[in-house]
Amino acid sequence: MRTIEAKVVVLGAQGVGKTSMVVRYVGKMFSHHISPTIGASFFTCRLNVEDTRVKLQVWDTAGQERFRSMAPMYYRNANAALIVFDITQYETFDAMKTWVKELQRNVLEPMVLSVVGNKTDLESRRQVTREEALQYAASIGGNYFESSAVNDEGIEDVFLNTAIGLIRLAQDSLCSSLRIYDLSDPMSPVSSVGNESGVGQNHHSLQMTSVEHAEVERPRLCC
Amino acid sequence: MYSKKNPSLRINEADLKCKNGCGYYGNEEWEGLCSKCHHEHLQRERLKKTGGHSGLHHGERDGDKHTKSAVGFSKFEEKKRQQAEKKTKLLKLSVFRKSSNSKDLIRSEQFQELYSATPELEKLKQDYQDLFSSVSQSVERDVLKSINSFNVNVLKNADIGTIDELSEVVQNLYQVFAKRMEASIIYTDLSQEKKEMLLDFVEKYVMTGLYRILFCPPSTTDEDKDLSLQNRIRQLNWVNAQHLDCSINETQSEVCDLVYTAIADIIGMDSAKAPQDKLSCIVRCCRNIFLLLQQSVGGPASADEFLPALIFIVLKANPARLKSNINYITRFCNASRLMSGEGGYYFTNLCCAVSFIENLTAESLNMPVEEFEQYMSGEVIPTSTWESALMMCEGMHLMYEQLATLDDLHNRYTRFGEGALALKEEMQKFKIDIADEVAAVLARTPLTIQPRKTPTDIDSENPTCESLPPPIVPQIVAPQIGLEPDSVKKTESAEDSQPNITAAALPHDYLSLSSPLVFSHSLDELTTPDDIFGAQALSFVQGLTSINYDIDLSDLSADNSYAEDVPAADGHKSSAMLSLEVKPAEELTPSLLDNTESPTGDLLPSPIKPLCTGEYQGFAAQGWQIHSIPCETGDTPSLNSDACGNVDSASSQFQT
Numbered sequence: 104m105r106t107i108e109a110k111v112v113v114l115g116a117q118g119v120g121k122t123s124m125v126v127r128y129v130g131k132m133f134s135h136h137i138s139p140t141i142g143a144s145f146f147t148c149r150l151n152v153e154d155t156r157v158k159l160q161v162w163d164t165a166g167q168e169r170f171r172s173m174a175p176m177y178y179r180n181a182n183a184a185l186i187v188f189d190i191t192q193y194e195t196f197d198a199m200k201t202w203v204k205e206l207q208r209n210v211l212e213p214m215v216l217s218v219v220g221n222k223t224d225l226e227s228r229r230q231v232t233r234e235e236a237l238q239y240a241a242s243i244g245g246n247y248f249e250s251s252a253v254n255d256e257g258i259e260d261v262f263l264n265t266a267i268g269l270i271r272l273a274q275d276s277l278c279s280s281l282r283i284y285d286l287s288d289p290m291s292p293v294s295s296v297g298n299e300s301g302v303g304q305n306h307h308s309l310q311m312t313s314v315e316h317a318e319v320e321r322p323r324l325c326c
Numbered sequence: 327m328y329s330k331k332n333p334s335l336r337i338n339e340a341d342l343k344c345k346n347g348c349g350y351y352g353n354e355e356w357e358g359l360c361s362k363c364h365h366e367h368l369q370r371e372r373l374k375k376t377g378g379h380s381g382l383h384h385g386e387r388d389g390d391k392h393t394k395s396a397v398g399f400s401k402f403e404e405k406k407r408q409q410a411e412k413k414t415k416l417l418k419l420s421v422f423r424k425s426s427n428s429k430d431l432i433r434s435e436q437f438q439e440l441y442s443a444t445p446e447l448e449k450l451k452q453d454y455q456d457l458f459s460s461v462s463q464s465v466e467r468d469v470l471k472s473i474n475s476f477n478v479n480v481l482k483n484a485d486i487g488t489i490d491e492l493s494e495v496v497q498n499l500y501q502v503f504a505k506r507m508e509a510s511i512i513y514t515d516l517s518q519e520k521k522e523m524l525l526d527f528v529e530k531y532v533m534t535g536l537y538r539i540l541f542c543p544p545s546t547t548d549e550d551k552d553l554s555l556q557n558r559i560r561q562l563n564w565v566n567a568q569h570l571d572c573s574i575n576e577t578q579s580e581v582c583d584l585v586y587t588a589i590a591d592i593i594g595m596d597s598a599k600a601p602q603d604k605l606s607c608i609v610r611c612c613r614n615i616f617l618l619l620q621q622s623v624g625g626p627a628s629a630d631e632f633l634p635a636l637i638f639i640v641l642k643a644n645p646a647r648l649k650s651n652i653n654y655i656t657r658f659c660n661a662s663r664l665m666s667g668e669g670g671y672y673f674t675n676l677c678c679a680v681s682f683i684e685n686l687t688a689e690s691l692n693m694p695v696e697e698f699e700q701y702m703s704g705e706v707i708p709t710s711t712w713e714s715a716l717m718m719c720e721g722m723h724l725m726y727e728q729l730a731t732l733d734d735l736h737n738r739y740t741r742f743g744e745g746a747l748a749l750k751e752e753m754q755k756f757k758i759d760i761a762d763e764v765a766a767v768l769a770r771t772p773l774t775i776q777p778r779k780t781p782t783d784i785d786s787e788n789p790t791c792e793s794l795p796p797p798i799v800p801q802i803v804a805p806q807i808g809l810e811p812d813s814v815k816k817t818e819s820a821e822d823s824q825p826n827i828t829a830a831a832l833p834h835d836y837l838s839l840s841s842p843l844v845f846s847h848s849l850d851e852l853t854t855p856d857d858i859f860g861a862q863a864l865s866f867v868q869g870l871t872s873i874n875y876d877i878d879l880s881d882l883s884a885d886n887s888y889a890e891d892v893p894a895a896d897g898h899k900s901s902a903m904l905s906l907e908v909k910p911a912e913e914l915t916p917s918l919l920d921n922t923e924s925p926t927g928d929l930l931p932s933p934i935k936p937l938c939t940g941e942y943q944g945f946a947a948q949g950w951q952i953h954s955i956p957c958e959t960g961d962t963p964s965l966n967s968d969a970c971g972n973v974d975s976a977s978s979q980f981q982t
């Protein structure tokens with residue numbers, strides 16, 4: 104089975120809900136399992152899309168402005184980026200554009216860009232229209248998603264589509280930092296990553312849910 | 327909790343921009359430049375490298391951190407670095423590379439030195455024993471072979487490359503080994519897991535062995551940076567969890583314990599040798615931080631809580647050689663490990679924490695500048711007892727570390743003292759040995775030889791001593807004339823040949839070479855070529871030698887005094903001339919001599935003649951001989967006058 108290992112970094116202005124999204128996703132993945140989650144800033148999850156296993160290493164970043172200058176350290180060698188903005192605040196949309204520019208300039212390898220408009224539960228206070236965001240995402244060759252961390256809507260889509268994008272990237276084989284295994288033994292790359300016991304213990308539950316995803320999302324691949 | 331943040335305290339956007347002003351974001355790691363500008367900058371630096379060294383840019387902010395004593399030290403550091411660079415440069419010249427043989431020798435010695443007697447390596451082998459017992463012999467052999475070639479490769483580059491080039495070499499070698507495991511049939515049976523373990527083993531083994539030359543090498547500014555960071559952290563020891571907005575519940579003893587464990591973990595990083603082991607120290611530390619945050623927050627902690635907590639731990643721990651360790655891991659940890667996974671994430675966060683600490687201002691703590699200054703200057707100190715306990719904790723760690731250093735220094739001092747004593751003893755022994763040997767040599771060599779030596783020395787020292795032989799010859803001749811006419815004939819002709827002797831100066835070589843005994847020999851040789859006299863002359867001269875012996879010393883001393891009188895230039899000239907004539911004298915080809923010497927020949931006869939004419943006037947029978955000789959010898963008036971003078975003095979001495 105083919106396995107792709109990729110680093111996904113979550114970026115965006117302060118307070119747009121990056122951490123909430125990640126925590127929500129991780130929480131859901133982990134909630135089925137007894138083992139406690141000790142951290143939500145870094146986690147690995149595996150998604151099975153058709154016959155490919157995608158292993159995502161999701162890096163949340165500290166959003167406080169005082170850590171802004173350290174961002175390049177986080178997105179170095181990233182294969183995918185989730186760039187989040189708050190649909191109720193237009194300036195976060197602008198900030199998102201700045202992030203995209205910075206990434207395009209500083210990350211030399213091709214990467215999967217996903218633009219996420221968060222807080223759809225606050226539809227009444229929306230400042231960024233879906234059309235505008237879609238248009239922008241298309242202009243940078245990325246996908247656009249809307250989500251609500253509070254209502255837990257659209258978050259899984261974001262991660263799944265990122266995985267699909269990574270598979271496409273791997274097919275083009277343009278990306279050298281993307282680690283691709285072609286293995287007869289499907290379990291081996293899992294253990295190869297070693298000491299992620301903290302979050303790693305939850306791999307199995309993740310795997311189970313991810314199979315679900317894969318089935319649900321399969322039609323999308325075709326379109 | 328973030329929304330309450332005062333927007334005015336945010337970092338100015340301009341500060342984050344690339345220093346080149348290209349409009350893109352800069353990065354601390356890239357000296358405030360964006361990736362493109364930094365890349366260009368690096369390339370420019372690389373070109374410049376032949377000139378000044380580029381490693382001297384400790385940022386301005388480092389400058390004021392240096393205390394006075396550190397300034398002196400930094401000078402020393404600078405020098406050390408320059409020397410290291412010089413060495414590298416020298417070695418880069420192909421001339422120095424050529425002697426590959428001797429270098430290989432050194433390398434193998436270095437190899438021996440690095441890999442001998444390291445308990446860590448033994449332990450490492452033990453740790454991986456299970457792994458190796460589960461793989462085939464051929465795999466084990468191949469791994470060891472790979473390690474060997476790895477080492478050779480690194481050591482080969484260690485002298486000539488910069489640390490970054492070396493890092494590239496090492497990273498390349500990791501990849502080569504990984505590919506080898508994929509490609510070679512030896513490894514086909516192994517699971518991916520085991521391959522990864524083998525890769526880890528190779529990395530750990532090689533890096534543990536090479537640690538001494540790869541960690542904080544003198545060619546880098548790592549050590550300077552360590553010191554300034556350590557000072558910086560010490561200045562910031564008043565910063566507490568509240569300042570950093572991190573939620574550490576210090577009232578819970580479990581949380582406190584976890585804080586101490588995390589501090590111990592990060593401090594322990596310095597004593598690990600393999601980059602991966604260092605990395606796992608960081609991982610352990612960070613996991614403990616997550617655990618303690620979970621206790622404090624009551625749920626999984628996010629990046630927003632984790633990073634401040636890590637900064638707090640780093641501030642309180644003040645780990646030794648933090649910068650060196652980070653750079654070492656960055657350079658030599660297998661990049662595929664560092665770029666991804668938990669270790670990579672925590673390591674990145676540690677880098678961020680360090681960068682944050684280095685750039686920490688009142689703003690980043692959401693604190694009025696005045697208050698910040700007060701804390702920094704030590705006017706105000708934190709009141710919390712736990713904080714002070716943590717401050718002490720850092721102090722205690724520091725104390726232990728310094729005690730260890732002191733111990734080490736003491737040991738070294740003792741060893742040095744012993745070494746010095748041993749050396750002293752050896753020297754004394756050597757002195758005695760030499761004295762004994764000298765005494766033995768003296769005993770073996772009789773002193774009686776010495777009187778013989780003295781005349782030789784004097785002879786050889788004077789270029790003009792060639793003028794010595796003639797005085798003897800004529801001197802003896804004169805009395806003989808009075809004795810018997812036959813001998814007068816001979817002597818007269820001997821006198822004729824006398825200028826020949828003086829000028830020809832064949833004794834020149836012989837004299838300097840041999841003792842007075844040979845002197846007479848040379849005289850023999852002198853006379854022998856003069857066929858005319860034949861055996862008679864020979865016997866006469868030989869008879870003369872016996873006389874000669876008695877007068878030798880006084881003669882020589884007289885000669886000596888003359889030599890001193892002769893101007894140096896003349897001396898040189900004469901000697902030059904003399905050497906010229908050595909050949910003619912031996913060959914005795916008058917025609918040749920005549921030709922060469924004729925220009926100056928006119929000057930010569932006069933000095934000789936006054937002495938000789940009176941005596942040999944009547945022996946025209948041999949005139950053909952006489953004629954040719956004066957011409958040939960007449961080249962050097964100074965010499966001739968000398969010779970004549972010598973003859974005079976010698977004769978006068980002889981007569982007296």
Ligand SMILES: Nc1nc2c(ncn2[C@@H]2O[C@H](COP(=O)(O)OP(=O)(O)OP(=O)(O)O)[C@@H](O)[C@H]2O)c(=O)[nH]1
Pocket residue numbers: 115116117118119120121122123124164165166167221222223224225250251252253254328630
């Ligand atoms: N209504 C609504 N609020 C949200 C949603 N997602 C996040 N929030 C709120 O937005 C605030 C900021 O959320 P975080 O997840 O901390 O945002 P962040 O992007 O991680 O912030 P930084 O790490 O500070 O950059 C919190 O108060 C969340 O409750 C959402 O989907 N809907």
Ligand SMILES: [Mg+2]
Pocket residue numbers: 121122123164165166628629630
């Ligand atoms: Mg966050």
